[in-house]
Amino acid sequence: MEETEVPLLLDLQVGDAKFVFEARTIRRMELLIMTTLKWRLHSITPFNFIDYYLYRLPGNKTVPGTLISRAMELIVSTNRVIDFLDHRPSAIAGAAVLCAVEEVLQRESADYRSAIMASIAVNKERIFSCYDLMQELLIDFCSTPKKSLSAPPQSPVGVLDAAACVSCDSTENTAGSVQFIAKRRRINGPLLCMAEDQRW
CATH class of the missing domain: 1.10.472 (Cyclin A; domain 1)
Known part of the structure; x- marks a missing residue:
């Protein structure tokens, strides 16, 4: 992560006058820490x-x-x-x-x-x-690589199935929510279903 704005020296002061630091001291400590870490400051993924x-x-x-x-x-x-x-x-x-x-x-x-x-x-x-x-x-x-190359879903239920696949939550939650939403759509119409989606 790169520091885009350097904080003011007053923002770094903590406590009494006993802990007042000069910019020179802070720079020296930063260089000491980075030298000790051998300038390896990136995260491992x-x-x-x-x-x-x-x-x-x-x-x-x-x-x-x-x-x-x-x-x-x-x-x-x-x-x-x-x-x-x-x-x-x-x-x-x-x-x-x-x-x-x-x-x-x-x-x-x-x-x-x-x-x-x-x-x-x-x-x-x-x-x-x-x-x-x-x-x-x-x-x-x-999705596997073969499925990712397929055409986008054409129906609202297909969109919900694709969204459930992307979420990767769990088998029970994903399957149950897709069936529940599809049933609600048939009974109550598409507007109520959209309200259900926004609640999640």
């Missing part, structure tokens, strides 16, 4: 680990672009589900690559999966825990 897992695939084949994009889609989808906060970025990236390998490279998925798991040096239990969560919450309800 699962995207930092995708290359690590993708290039563990067996053989000298080039990695298909669809595999990379599907792994990235899965990582972005994890932002919608709070349960992924319990997992480290490296585990999320590993699980996303394993899921993408199973979807995109279906025939060779067993070979690739064993090659990836044999060559990594991180805790495999964490990756499998995240992988199971990803299979449960994202894969079954979010």
